Amino acid sequence: MSDHGCIHLNNFKAAKGIQPYKVIHSFFVTSTSTEARVRKAVSCLCHTCKTYKDRLHSCLHCIFFGCYVKGHIQEHAKTKKHFLAVDLCYGNILCFQCGDYVYDRELLKVAKAQWSELAKSLSFGEFYRAWEPTQTEAELLRNHPRRRRVIENSTIGLRGLINLGNTCFVNCIVQALIHTPLLRDYFLADRHHCPQPSLCLVCEVSHLFQEFYSGNKAPLTLHKLLHLIWTHVRHLAGYEQQDAHEFFIATLDVLHKHCEATTILVKDNPHHCKCIIDQIFTGCLQSDVVCQACNGVSTTIDPFWDISLDLTSAASTSGSNTPGPPTSLLDCLEKFTRAEHLGSSAKIKCSNCETYQESTKQLTMKQLPIVAIFHLKRFEHFIIQDKIFKKKISTFISFPEQLDMTPFMSHRRNGNNNSAMLNGLSKNGEDMSFSDNRYSLFAVINHEGSLETGHYTAFIRQQRDQWFKCNDHLITRAKLKDVLTSEGYLLFYHKQILEYG
Incomplete structure (x- = not known):
């Protein structure tokens, strides 16, 4: 990339100004309005091969989109003598006469102004998903002498945690949170600012991220984090073994509350704010209760941080045999989203x-979170003659590395057949044809042993396909097969494609 501009771009600007670049960047790079995002989703296809991939470019001289990898933007430039194009991923100008991307300070100011405009209208998580560094910035990062290079087989970010006495349930949850990609990027970007850091759990988690990625390999002690959790969640105080799922939900709750000072509530959902915790972990569950007499439907929408899945046999429904217990995560989700007859x-x-009538109830996914967490209910509590008994369900439940949640979405699951649905639109007008509901597994928490003498460990994906087992202070390499054949208690999945708008 040239840092000094080029005569061909300067001649173009002298003749037509910067407005063509401004329009392309606004609609097809930053997409600073809802209208622009819809237009980008519908229009951004190579005019030759009709794909939206392969480094799409827009001609700066006329209305033409062409992919770079297959050479269609190059063919257009040669045929039409239109030698300037805009990279729609980064917003950079490609000059085919110079054979390089060219740097222009005036156009860079336009790009930065539009990114700033986008940042004002979006929350951090939405803006993060929209933003990618320009090639100039990427080049500066690559050449920065203090930049830490993450190479293949790097173990940066891996660090053991000391067991302070039955605190393995804390250690495994911290490992999962530390290796949640968007959470890591938020804290390593130093986004959190707080006037009372000594009392703030978010500040302590921010400090932990810095410790994990400092390069120091010595095991860490979580005494301050434990103290803060105990201060805010009294029933978890003490050194008795606790449930990792309960600790996880309590930790998210405290983190969410400590972010509330900078929280902005979303208008159509007062339970969902724009703090980093809700942006990453919050989804919306739709509950439809259908009257068996008049088919009237009562719908409620509730936020969730995780989905708890029953591992016992499903209750029998009218006119059907009782299904057996689930054997896979997909079985569990099928059961969770199946219509249930509530009975007389x-x-x-x-x-x-x-009137009071019998009804059916069905739960479906109205809106998916960026990180989907599934809690397999392995600990069963039941009462016999006023005595409480506990039992662990050790049944193997298979779970995939890649998961598609589309079959469990509200618009697919509850049998809506109106014209809007057939046209790919949800009831509120949301375009479902562009949504992508595929997830990748990045952490698994296991409970080994019995209820009385159990121990928590975690598998985490460090980068790409590299997996590690975290057993308190001990970190060892693991194979994907080890992960997928483990018992599984909490499963952490990250969305593959992040959408915004």
């Missing part, structure tokens, strides 16, 4: 016919 003993007053 649980009649609900229908808001449509205003």
